[in-house]
Amino acid sequence: MLPLITVKTLACWQGESPLCILDATALLPGETSNPDEAFLKAHIPDSLRFDIDLFSDPESTQPHTVPSAARFGRLFGALGISRSTRVVFYDQGNTASACRGWWLARLFGHDQAFILDGGLPAWLRDNQPIAQGAAPMPTAQPYACHTRFARLKGLGDMLDIVSGALQPILDARSAARFYGEVPEPRPGLASGHMPGAINLPYKKLLADNGQFLAPNRVREILLEAGMPVDKPAVTTCGSGMTAAVLSVGLALAGFDEGALYDGSWAEWGATPGAPVTKGS
Numbered sequence: 001m002l003p004l005i006t007v008k009t010l011a012c013w014q015g016e017s018p019l020c021i022l023d024a025t026a027l028l029p030g031e032t033s034n035p036d037e038a039f040l041k042a043h044i045p046d047s048l049r050f051d052i053d054l055f056s057d058p059e060s061t062q063p064h065t066v067p068s069a070a071r072f073g074r075l076f077g078a079l080g081i082s083r084s085t086r087v088v089f090y091d092q093g094n095t096a097s098a099c100r101g102w103w104l105a106r107l108f109g110h111d112q113a114f115i116l117d118g119g120l121p122a123w124l125r126d127n128q129p130i131a132q133g134a135a136p137m138p139t140a141q142p143y144a145c146h147t148r149f150a151r152l153k154g155l156g157d158m159l160d161i162v163s164g165a166l167q168p169i170l171d172a173r174s175a176a177r178f179y180g181e182v183p184e185p186r187p188g189l190a191s192g193h194m195p196g197a198i199n200l201p202y203k204k205l206l207a208d209n210g211q212f213l214a215p216n217r218v219r220e221i222l223l224e225a226g227m228p229v230d231k232p233a234v235t236t237c238g239s240g241m242t243a244a245v246l247s248v249g250l251a252l253a254g255f256d257e258g259a260l261y262d263g264s265w266a267e268w269g270a271t272p273g274a275p276v277t278k279g280s
Contacts, residue, residue, distance in 0.1 A: 003102055003251050004117040004212060007126045010088055014046065018085040020138075022050035023120070024101030025091040026064065028241060029185035038092055044116075044123055045131040048079055048138075050089065050101050052241075063239040064100075066152060066262050069145040072108050080138025083110070090116035090123070095210045096202065099244035103260060109146030115248065118211040125209075153234050153261045155271060161234060162194050162275060167258075168228055169194055172202040172237035172246050173265065180278035186238070189269030192278040194236070200225045202237070202245035212252060219253035232258040239266045 005013075013019055021044055025035035039049050055075055056064040067075075081087060087105055091097035098115045105113035116122065124130070153161070161167050171193055176182045178199040180192035193199065205218050212218065227233060233250060235243035240262045251257045261268075268274050 001111070002215075003113070003115050003248050005088065005114045006117060007122050007128060010044075010116055010123075011126075011128060013086065013088070016086075018082065019088070020079060020081050020085050021047035021088045021090070022079070022101060023047050023091065024050040024052060024089045024097045025094070026052040026097045026100070026241065028094055028096060029238065031094065033092070035092060040133060042120070042124075042130045042132060043135070044090065044120065045129055046135070047090070047131075048135050050079070052097060052100055052104075055101075055104060062263050062266050065240065066104070066107065069108060069147050072104070073143040073145045076105075076108070076110075077141045077143035078137075080141055081110075081143060082141040083143065084112070085141075086112045086114070088114045088116055090119045092120050093210060095119065095206060096242045096245050099248045100241050103151075103244040103247050106257070107148055107151050109148060118209060121210060151257065151259050153259045155263055155267055155274075158194070158234070158236075158261050158268065159274070162196060165196050167231055168226070168233045169197040169261075170200050170225070170227065170233050170235045170243075170246050171197045172200060172235060172242040174201050175199055177238075177265075179280060180276075184238070184265065184269060186266055189265060190276045191269075192276040194268060195275050195277045197236070198226045200227075200246060202242040205245060205249040212249070215252045215254070218249045219255075222249065222253055222255065227255065229255070232256040234259045234261055236261040236264045236268075238264055240264045
């Protein structure tokens with residue numbers, strides 16, 4: 001099942017039940033808008049806000065890390081979602097937010113999860129209707145997570161993977177950040193990358209309008225970057241957001257979805273003794 005749907009598909013799905021459309025917009029480093037205010041001004045009709053910071057571990061020192069299954073299930077169910085609900089994620093334009101929402105849903109076992117390719121900008125370009133104001137909350141549903149632990153990697157996992165070169169590591173950060181040519185946007189972090197990692201800036205998988213390139217082109221880019229066909233990858237980035245774009249790209253191109261390193265560079269770059277490589 002491919003992760004992406006078009007505007008036309010979503011427009012056809014509207015009115016069907018059970019369906020839940022979620023605006024998952026979260027800010028990337030350097031972005032300054034207010035996603036909640038923007039949602040009130042314009043959103044896809046019948047959509048709800050999916051606050052990625054809320055769907056995170058409140059006790060973690062890292063940004064928007066994966067919550068417990070109990071927390072995710074309670075919050076997901078509060079949006080009126082049951083295990084049979086078709087869930088469509090979109091965002092207001094950075095693509096990574098919707099991908100992170102999709103990845104979280106997949107991690108906790110929700111197979112009927114999709115991404116609106118191109119997000120709200122694609123919806124608007126197609127002259128589809130928009131809604132304004134606060135969306136009414138649906139009746140909460142019980143939601144039982146079926147967590148796929150193999151899709152999530154922690155610091156200990158990554159130390160083992162790096163030391164043994166066990167799996168390909170795809171780093172979604174810019175080349176300048178990957179090679180340690182510029183400081184990290186978050187203070188106090190080392191510059192560079194994990195030894196053996198492959199740099200694949202997430203925007204290489206996207207067209208200028210934020211939509212994904214065709215699946216065959218995404219596959220070509222992954223292979224050209226050095227992605228092997230016989231080993232599942234681990235995706236990483238600055239804080240687990242844009243890594244999800246690569247995870248979607250892997251699924252789109254027919255690869256195993258692999259796993260995502262949730263702490264990403266926000267954790268690795270702050271960990272004393274974690275090996276760091278600079279340059280090529």
